[in-house]
Amino acid sequence: MGLREVAAPFVVPGPCGVAIRTRLKPLTAEDEKVLRLVGDHLGSLASRDLKARCTAGRKHDSKQWAQRKRVLTEESSSRWAGSITKATHDQWALARRGQLAHVQSLEAGVETITHRLSLPVGQKGSRKAPGGYRSKREWHAKMRRLHILQDRLEAVRADREAGVVRVVRGGKRLLNTRHHLEQAQLTDEQWRARWQASRRFLQADGESGKRFGNETIRVTPDGEVSLKLPAPLAHLANTPHGRYILAARVSFAHRGEQWGDRVTANRAVAYRIHEDTARGRWYLTASWTIPAVQTLPLASARAKGLIGVDTNADHLAAWRLDQHGNPVGEPLRFGYDLTGPAGHRDAHVRHALIRLLHWAQRHGLAIAVEDLDFQAEKTREKHGRRKRFRQLISGLPTSSLRARLVSMAAELGIPVIAVDPAYTSKWGAQHWQKPLTGKNRKTTRHDAAAVAIGRRALGHPIRRRTAPPPHDRSDRAGHRTAQARPGTPEREGNRPRIPGPRTRSVHAGRGANAVDQNAQHRSGRSAEHESWQQDSLPLSL
Incomplete structure (x- = not known):
């Protein structure tokens, strides 16, 4: 299957x-x-x-x-x-x-x-x-x-x-x-x-x-x-x-x-x-x-990047992504408490959403969420004795959160992008949880899922750049990145020179030989086989 x-x-x-x-x-x-x-x-x-x-x-x-x-x-x-x-x-x-x-x-x-x-x-x-x-x-x-x-x-x-x-x-x-x-x-x-x-x-x-x-x-x-x-x-x-x-x-x-x-x-x-x-x-x-609001085209909604949001039983995990699908800054969490009467639960959901929307409004970004529906996932026949898991998915405020998010976002002019929830948590943890964890930041599975949701909304694959081929640095075992497929024009061509004012200190990648791979000192390049002579130094020094 x-x-x-x-x-x-x-x-x-x-x-x-x-x-x-x-x-x-x-x-x-x-x-x-x-x-x-x-x-x-x-x-x-x-x-x-x-x-x-x-x-x-x-x-x-x-x-x-x-x-x-x-x-x-x-x-x-x-x-x-x-x-x-x-x-x-x-x-x-x-x-x-x-x-x-x-x-x-x-x-x-x-x-x-x-x-x-x-x-x-x-x-x-x-x-x-x-x-x-x-x-x-x-x-x-x-x-x-x-x-x-x-x-x-x-x-x-x-x-x-x-x-x-x-x-x-x-x-x-x-x-x-x-x-x-x-x-x-x-x-x-x-x-x-x-x-x-x-x-x-x-x-x-x-x-x-x-x-x-x-x-x-x-x-x-x-x-x-x-x-x-x-x-x-x-x-x-x-x-x-x-x-x-x-x-x-x-x-x-x-x-x-x-x-x-x-x-x-x-x-x-x-x-x-x-x-x-x-x-x-x-x-x-x-x-x-009210008349139907004309929705923003998908390409325009994700032009500046967006905020991927993962919905959980007690919080919203959100991470900002640029237009290339790279995580920017630190992940944020917007918690809520779904215990108590309906009015208390509704107030917590609204408070979490308004903080999320204010964050998106400050940066002028869209919001990407999963198109969740657990109506067919709550039966005990499907999950057997996993009573705690059934209670978990039953407690997710998918309907109320979705309805409130859409209406509140429309008032602030923030586009909402819905994505398919298939495999976002699994693939997010597989490809993003470990790389985004460091000494000062512990990335959770929910944070990684937010990145996966954002990348899917941007139209990028969830997985990161693949490692170089195992044999060598050439393309014998396949292309070295997931972004460019074999046959893509100029995928191994010279990098274009970045125009700009000349300064006394030329940064790496902007010199005269920036686009000439043969001029670089690399293995297998002609620059390595050029003749050169070192000045002799007195041994007494």
Whole structure:
């Protein structure tokens, strides 16, 4: 089994949307009451619509969509109904993609177990293929697991062919937490509050040309927030035309000018209001689409060199390379801690990325990263008892880091080049770890992998210059460098003379005989056989 083909590097396109968030404060008790009533009412409509969409399955068409929207319009409004149906379709499509990923994971597990069961017990494996199971007891246990996975795979395939998906509004994880409240350190009332908050629906799509870019949830440039109440709750309005104005005034600290320009020009802005029950706060999220940013050509992105970055479970290893693929300066590490709650992990990732991006911005360089995806690498069937290794690759923040890096780099105008991750760690350690280690610098495997990633992004081979031929310094055993292949014109020609002002001290390689190899005192050259005479010296000295 040979090495797989390595894909070509490419410049990652920028983000196509923007989302910013701010807190709604201070809200009165009446404001919170209205928000909960509206969210619960629309959430019940969204649940009913999702059930109808899942029942239709693959037979759903535009006529059924229109019928669902007409039913929802009677109990809310046409715009609320449009937002609900669109969110339903997005959720159903996401469930279908997750179902396909589940099928692929089960197929990989069945294939791996079947292969290992076909081998004799105790047969050792290799790096490319796993061996047999260690004992008969493990063999029988895996045989039982194979039957379980096959049954699951058959059931999921049948659901997929029939277009059946299973979706939980509010999240399956939070639903299962109901049975483990002590472990989650939650009371029944706290869990109930989170469950209701997650099932509310308070989001509205933007409309270009409408006042302030949204008729349903409207935010004026001075920060006034108002909602169009559904028909059954119109009696709660505190302003004409069935609208309710919140007491809170909002402002966006991040991208506030961009948001202000959009609402002033009546361009579409979508809004979402949600409650954080753990903190007792309400938040408003604004989002809009942006035109696709024209990516820089690959040749221009790597013209000045770049920074190769190796992603690890607790840090980013980075090394700067020039345009020829040579490491410059010292490697840097940007650490982060992925323990604790999601907000803590996200803050650490953002802090590490902003330090990396500031370093790249100071030198005007692009960033090269691996195009990692561990979705098919986390199964225990593939890695057997290597539980720590499975936990390691599961802990790598590949998705969040990739999404944040692309969006943050686009804001600073820094190109991001993605490369194939095949063999970067192995070949980097083989060719670069030892040469880059010295008395005052200990190069790690991750630092060497960063160099390999950078060289692949620059279009250079990962290996360094090869040593001279073993026989002699000529080309009998092959050319002496990896950069020039046999047959390259002028690969052994005279070096061009570097023009410049003449000085009293002529440096090596810039003299009169710099381009004449025969004028140098080397073995086999004519200069060695010229006649010369040494002046006699008195022996008495």
